[in-house]
Amino acid sequence: MSEDYRRNNPSDAIVEQMVLIDIRNMLQSMGKDIKSFPLPEIDNTYDDACGVPREIFEESNIESTEDDVDLSESLNNEQRAAYDEILLSIDSNDGGLFFVDGPSGTRKTFLYRALLAKVHSQNKIAVATATSGVTASIMH
Structure with a gap:
């Protein structure tokens, strides 16, 4: 060390x-x-x-890369709706609890990465949690 x-x-x-x-x-x-x-x-x-x-x-101390911040440009319509609603709640200081549900392969982790990058790029704190071992292993 x-x-x-x-x-x-x-x-x-x-x-x-x-x-x-x-x-x-x-x-x-x-x-x-x-x-x-x-x-x-x-x-x-x-x-x-x-x-x-x-x-x-x-x-x-997590710094988002430009590539991560740009992920939001590749969201599909359903992801974009969730992304916009969650960011609106953050930006308005309303808070909230959001549950994103979908079968494997529907790019939920992609949405999470885009959200985390956006929030971190605004110098805000966002903590990712996961119940899946696969998701937990690829998130910051």
């Missing part, structure tokens, strides 16, 4: 802290506390996400 940080940081102390922060975040995602392990103390000075929940920090 430290080799990735060592490229940009010549200081062993900073590299150690960044690795400890990564380990802490991984342990937290598994419901564990780094303080349960005999590791050095973490100096939160090096934690970019200090005070921000990990999920929100990670989501706010």
Whole structure:
């Protein structure tokens, strides 16, 4: 883990802290506390996400590519209707819960990618969830 940080940081102390922060975040995602392990103390000075929940920090750092943002131009009529309705709800701050249903192969994941790219391109946070292992493995 430290080799990735060592490229940009010549200081062993900073590299150690960044690795400890990564380990802490991984342990937290598994419901564990780094303080349960005999590791050095973490100096939160090096934690970019200090005070921000990990999920929100990670989501706010996702950058959409131009290709992903352009996906909306290839939506079919049904996808476009869902896309427009969901974005209208987001843009008007009305909120809402949307369920997109369809058989396998109807390009639901394509719609999700277009929506996520649009929302991320507006510097908003969008979290994708999936009940299908296939979908979960291809979403950000």
